[in-house]
Amino acid sequence: MIASTLAGFTGAALVGLGLYGLIIEPHPLRKLLSFNLVGSGVFLVFGIVARRGASGSYAFDPVPQAMVITGIVVAFAASALAVALILRLYAETGGVSLDADASTSASPNSDASG
């Protein structure tokens, strides 16, 4: 049981780290990476719920474990959509920030002059 609780605390730490990165990283792809860290931290917390639910002949509760697998696939689908949005934003505006000031200062034109 110690192993699963430890993994739970690891998951909690990952959520914290991911949140921090999500807030302070300026690069959108790295924000996305941080977001995935939060996600896997949550999965880990959920995973220990599965492990703690061991009963009978099972070493784990299969229901949360199956949901973690689904979660990983859905997280990937969301990441792919986010990447596509970021790339289109770049193609349209030449920048990758939603902040109006930041995106003009980061546009290729002003970049070449400055």
Place this chain on the structure above:
Amino acid sequence: MTEFFLAAAGLIVATVAAGLAMILRGPTDIERLMSLQVLGTGGIAALLLIAFATQVPGVDDVALGLALLAPFAAIAFANMLRAEDLVSDDRDTAS
């Protein structure tokens, strides 16, 4: 025997994780790629050792999957290296 497997797994993980210092240190992306590759191989070894020690069923297939995925990531990263000039960190952060 179980304890020996676990100790060996722990040592291998610790060893290859030391190589991960190169991901932060560099100096170039080539070193980062290499440290990832050694982690991949060591990870497979550790996975097999842990699985044999703790009797988790079906891990041989997981190890097979990892062995397939290690070159998968390596090809993608190597592709990335050819696509752009190899930049050392200094130029990257200076820009």
Place this chain on the structure above:
Amino acid sequence: MTTLANIVCIACISGGLFFFLAGTAGLLRFPDALSRLHALAKADNLGLGLVAIGLMFRANTLLVAMKLILIWLLVLVSGSLTAQLIAARVRRVRK
């Protein structure tokens, strides 16, 4: 007979451990990329190979033993070819 098998198993895994250690040490300490690549190959080929051979003594079925060999072969093939890719890239940068 089983004691002999155990001894060989422990010897092989210890050997694998040594090569992982040596490979990572080389990766961290060698001066240039190509020598590091050389060190990396030791961990890939011999490190995982010896661990796999050691574990084969503990495999319950022939299928598991075959999978261990397949894992090693996969890493062997992909390791040498990605090393080739990386080395080609290193040479290009040097020119």
Place this chain on the structure above:
Amino acid sequence: MSILPLLDIELAALVVMVAFGTIAARTLFAAVVSYVAYGLLLALVWVRLFAPDVALTEAAVGSGVTGVLLITAGKRLVPLRGGLPQAKVGRGLKLAAGLVAVLATAVLSVAIALLPDPAPSLAPQAAAAAAGPGAGLGNPITAVLISYRSFDTMLEKVVLILAVTGVWSIGRSADWGSRPATLGKDASAPPMALLARLLVPLGVVIGVHVFWVGADEPGGAFQSGALLAAMWMVMMMSGLSEPPRIGGRSVRLALIAGPAVFLTVGVAGAVVADGFFAFPRSFAKPLILFVEAVMVLSITVALPLLVAGPPSREAEP
């Protein structure tokens, strides 16, 4: 005194350290390499939690394919180098972010420490479900996925399809019907082509094997589909194959085949027998394997399409 707790502590510490490395890395490339390493270590943790199914999914989808997705996106953003939003992050914001992070971690940790004992478990129900409609499958997770949460599994495939639709819709209207941008720009290196030629046939065999044993052991449709998708992407990245034209009928058919067959079989169960997915036990295993095989096809097609991105006219020769 066993060595096992030490190993667990080592793995946990390493996972957190590498996650930190992902955030602290100086370049995007270093961050993505860290992230892939992180996924690999996390897979080891999952094996320690007796979840090899999750370990394989995490390694394949969570780390491998996501890593390739991000590194490909980074490559496409290359012209941006130097033009990144350089908004300096102030000390105050860093402090606030750190506070939020610590708070979230603390709350979660307390919640974990206070988890009820004995833990509530759906395992007995799952065992019953495994004996029910999903019968004939020895792997409890597969049994759960196929019967206990049959709708959820199907909807999750629909999420993949929705994501593909979303990614395609984000492309320019003028580009509709063309190929996505290539994954292997100057991948003419002979070692890479040789690696792909050696790896892909082996990978397909392993993928099918993982699917086949998935019924009774760890493995199954997700994992198998992810491995096969990775093999297709290896072919794309080494220049042996190009992403398909998105207008192609076969591509679209392969995408929706999984959910379509799933629904058809389920509804047929309601019509022929006495409920959704209700079939005679002798029928169950071959039928479920058939449905899952089509699901594998859909996943194998969906994942590389998500990585390849929206259609782009520039990809045309």
